[in-house]
Amino acid sequence: xxxxxxxxxxxxxxxxxxxxxxxxxxxxxxxxxxxxxxxxxxxxxxxxxxxxxxxxxxxxxxxxxxxxxxxxxxxxxxxxxxxxxxxxxxxxxxxxxxxxxxxxxxxxxxxxxxxxxxxxxxxxxxxxxxxxxxxxxxxxxxxxxxxxxxxxxxxxxxxxxxxxxxxxxxxxxxxxxxxxxxxxxxxxxxxxxxxxxxxxxxxxxxxxxxxxxxxxxxxxxxxxxxxxxxxxxxxxxxxxxxxxxxxxxxxxxxxxxxxxxxxxxxxxxxxxxxxxxxxxxxxxxxxxxxxxxxxxxxxxxxxxxxxxxxxxxxxxxxxxxxxxxxxxxxxxxxxxxxxxxxxxxxxxxxxxxxxxxxxxxxxxxxxxxxxxxxxxxxxxxxxxxxxxxxxxxxxxxxxxxxxxxxxxxxxxxxxxxxxxxxxxxxxxxxxxxxxxxxxxxxxxxxxxxxxxxxxxxxxxxxxxxxxxxxx
Amino acid sequence: xxxxxxxxxxxxxxxxxxxxxxxxxxxxxxxxxxxxxxxxxxxxxxxxxxxxxxxxxxxxxxxxxxxxxxxxxxxxxxxxxxxxxxxxxxxxxxxxxxxxxxxxxxxxxxxxxxxxxxxxxxxxxxxxxxxxxxxxxxxxxxxxxxxxxxxxxxxxxxxxxxxxxxxxxxxxxxxxxxxxxxxxxxxxxxxxxxxxxxxxxxxxxxxxxxxxxxxxxxxxxxxxxxxxxxxxxxxxxxxxxxxxxxxxxxxxxxxxxxxxxxxxxxxxxxxxxxxxxxxxxxxxxxxxxxxxxxxxxxxxxxx
Numbered sequence: 001x002x003x004x005x006x007x008x009x010x011x012x013x014x015x016x017x018x019x020x021x022x023x024x025x026x027x028x029x030x031x032x033x034x035x036x037x038x039x040x041x042x043x044x045x046x047x048x049x050x051x052x053x054x055x056x057x058x059x060x061x062x063x064x065x066x067x068x069x070x071x072x073x074x075x076x077x078x079x080x081x082x083x084x085x086x087x088x089x090x091x092x093x094x095x096x097x098x099x100x101x102x103x104x105x106x107x108x109x110x111x112x113x114x115x116x117x118x119x120x121x122x123x124x125x126x127x128x129x130x131x132x133x134x135x136x137x138x139x140x141x142x143x144x145x146x147x148x149x150x151x152x153x154x155x156x157x158x159x160x161x162x163x164x165x166x167x168x169x170x171x172x173x174x175x176x177x178x179x180x181x182x183x184x185x186x187x188x189x190x191x192x193x194x195x196x197x198x199x200x201x202x203x204x205x206x207x208x209x210x211x212x213x214x215x216x217x218x219x220x221x222x223x224x225x226x227x228x229x230x231x232x233x234x235x236x237x238x239x240x241x242x243x244x245x246x247x248x249x250x251x252x253x254x255x256x257x258x259x260x261x262x263x264x265x266x267x268x269x270x271x272x273x274x275x276x277x278x279x280x281x282x283x284x285x286x287x288x289x290x291x292x293x294x295x296x297x298x299x300x301x302x303x304x305x306x307x308x309x310x311x312x313x314x315x316x317x318x319x320x321x322x323x324x325x326x327x328x329x330x331x332x333x334x335x336x337x338x339x340x341x342x343x344x345x346x347x348x349x350x351x352x353x354x355x356x357x358x359x360x361x362x363x364x365x366x367x368x369x370x371x372x373x374x375x376x377x378x379x380x381x382x383x384x385x386x387x388x389x390x391x392x393x394x395x396x397x398x399x400x401x402x403x404x405x406x407x408x409x410x411x412x413x414x415x416x417x418x419x420x421x422x423x424x425x426x427x428x429x430x431x432x433x434x435x436x437x438x439x440x441x442x443x444x445x446x447x448x449x450x451x452x453x454x455x456x457x458x459x460x461x462x463x464x465x466x467x468x469x470x471x
Numbered sequence: 472x473x474x475x476x477x478x479x480x481x482x483x484x485x486x487x488x489x490x491x492x493x494x495x496x497x498x499x500x501x502x503x504x505x506x507x508x509x510x511x512x513x514x515x516x517x518x519x520x521x522x523x524x525x526x527x528x529x530x531x532x533x534x535x536x537x538x539x540x541x542x543x544x545x546x547x548x549x550x551x552x553x554x555x556x557x558x559x560x561x562x563x564x565x566x567x568x569x570x571x572x573x574x575x576x577x578x579x580x581x582x583x584x585x586x587x588x589x590x591x592x593x594x595x596x597x598x599x600x601x602x603x604x605x606x607x608x609x610x611x612x613x614x615x616x617x618x619x620x621x622x623x624x625x626x627x628x629x630x631x632x633x634x635x636x637x638x639x640x641x642x643x644x645x646x647x648x649x650x651x652x653x654x655x656x657x658x659x660x661x662x663x664x665x666x667x668x669x670x671x672x673x674x675x676x677x678x679x680x681x682x683x684x685x686x687x688x689x690x691x692x693x694x695x696x697x698x699x700x701x702x703x704x705x706x707x708x709x710x711x712x713x714x715x716x717x718x719x720x721x722x723x724x725x726x727x728x729x730x731x732x733x734x735x736x737x738x739x740x741x742x743x744x745x746x747x748x749x750x751x752x753x754x755x756x757x758x759x760x761x762x763x764x765x766x767x768x769x770x771x772x773x774x
Contacts, residue, residue, distance in 0.1 A: 123509070
């Protein structure tokens with residue numbers, strides 16, 4: 001049995017949970033407000049009605065007892081003196097002077113009615129038959145509930161005084177109070193519904209708005225933002241949500257930018273590779289090819305040499321051509337990859353490059369201050385080398401200045417390179433935003449690959465590039 | 472949940488509607504069922520109607536004469552009904568018209584009734600072997616008055632207009648002072664019974680009153696602390712008699728007289744004598760009331 005009832009309780013509570021979970025917050029709040037208002041209003045009404053009824057009926061009984069005692073005391077003389085008119089007057093006064101008295105009459109000891117207040121229409125004979133073993137008898141009548149009080153006159157020797165007290169006025173009084181309270185309850189309930197609707201609107205509006213925004217974001221619209229309604233918990237949630245979406249949008253934009261730059265870089269890399277190949281092919285065709293051609297012609301001519309002297313002279317010329325060709329091939333190889341970086345380190349390689357740079361751009365003055373005590377990993381050295389090379393090339397090609405200085409130092413676990421020119425400067429932000437400059441993007445990529453960073457500062461008096469890589 | 476709330480509300484409303492409905496069965500009385508009010512039954516046997524003058528208040532008379540009425544009823548084998556009226560004159564009227572058979576009346580009422588319409592004496596009560604009574608002039612116990620002369624300008628309670636002790640004798644006292652009650656007192660009232668006159672003095676409603684000495688003695692016996700004192704006593708008057716109406720059959724009158732005169736020797740009447748405070752009844756002659764007759768003639772020559 002107990003198990004059954006537990007099971008039933010469990011099922012009930014589950015169903016209640018399901019039901020409660022199924023209705024909207026609006027319904028819940030509305031339900032709570034309505035239920036509370038009605039329970040409180042009806043409870044208080046019922047309580048007041050019960051208490052008032054009891055108090056009024058008690059008071060009616062007290063008054064009835066007092067009235068009938070008074071009537072009995074004042075009836076003695078008129079009864080004993082057979083003064084029926086005085087008795088009638090006494091009853092009429094009793095009726096007139098006391099509220100709720102429905103009737104009054106006096107019965108003589110022999111059962112005859114000496115006087116009554118029912119007028120000329122006769123006397124309600126059933127009243128005589130009421131069994132008055134107690135002083136008060138309550139009965140129902142067509143005129144409502146009546147409390148009938150009896151009091152012996154002169155210890156019963158002169159008869160009995162009877163007074164009927166009607167509950168009608170009390171009932172209507174209690175009814176009026178009840179109606180008033182029910183009306184108040186109704187008014188409060190209506191007001192409560194209004195308040196609940198406003199409250200639920202206030203509560204659910206931001207939530208529904210947040211839900212709508214979430215769906216927009218889910219569908220890919222990262223520009224969607226939840227409206228900020230208030231500073232409450234939901235407001236905090238909306239702000240956090242907006243913050244998250246903004247971060248997401250930023251990060252997506254960054255990814256898209258990088259993707260675009262990477263694509264451009266790839267394009268340019270392929271183009272550059274093709275051009276490099278063309279240049280090498282041209283170098284091979286124009287330089288080495290021509291040299292080998294003239295070597296082949298020289299060797300043919302040597303084979304037909306008229307005399308050993310001429311042959312020796314021609315052989316010497318051929319050797320010269322061969323050396324030049326060898327030099328050209330070496331130069332080509334060095335340009336493709338500076339072996340000096342592998343062999344002698346970054347400082348030497350940079351010195352070499354500076355010298356070459358002066359050859360290529362003779363109008364440019366190059367200052368180098370290289371202070372490298374620790375050798376860096378090959379990848380880092382290569383990256384740093386290429387970044388400095390790019391920076392110097394950019395200065396020579398685009399700055400319009402006359403001097404470029406390169407300063408490399410090591411400090412606190414970082415290797416820092418500063419490439420500074422005295423040119424016209426450029427709008428670093430605009431260039432970086434546009435993503436047009438593959439060079440700048442390439443420098444950034446290289447730095448990030450080895451865990452470093454690049455910073456550009458530019459003004460009308462020149463541009464400074466700060467490169468930092470971990471040592 | 473919603474159904475439970477609805478159930479609760481329904482229960483609350485129902486409870487409210489039922490309000491203080493009591494569980495007990497309520498009888499129903501049809502007040503519209505009217506009939507002529509039940510009147511005093513006109514029994515086959517005509518009751519003996521005994522009038523008692525308002526020497527005492529109506530309740531006091533019932534307490535004193537109730538036992539006598541019961542005793543007479545038992546002895547006569549017919550119901551006896553006590554009839555009271557506010558004034559002595561009304562009792563005399565009833566005796567004259569024959570609406571009552573016998574009466575216990577005041578001395579002056581007897582004298583007037585005898586002289587006017589032939590009221591006859593039956594017997595007089597004997598108290599402490601005496602058949603006289605007095606008019607006692609009483610004032611509050613703390614009053615400084617010692618005689619009627621000291622009551623000038625005060626208030627005075629008469630008992631009944633034709634009471635010997637309650638009005639006629641005190642009026643004669645005032646007249647001896649050469650005044651009339653209307654000028655001598657600032658105000659006079661009628662209390663229509665002797666015990667109420669005593670109460671009026673004791674409670675300070677009036678300054679003084681003149682009362683039946685028998686009633687005053689009885690009042691003092693009941694309450695020795697009574698707040699009144701006697702400052703003047705009249706000469707002895709014959710005690711108030713029991714009388715028979717002129718219309719009563721002589722045989723009945725004799726039967727009644729014999730019953731009253733024998734009451735002292737009837738053991739069944741012991742409680743009657745106790746409640747009346749008397750030894751018994753004795754015969755009396757009309758001339759024994761001449762003193763009262765003279766007094767009336769002097770004070771109220773034409774009633």
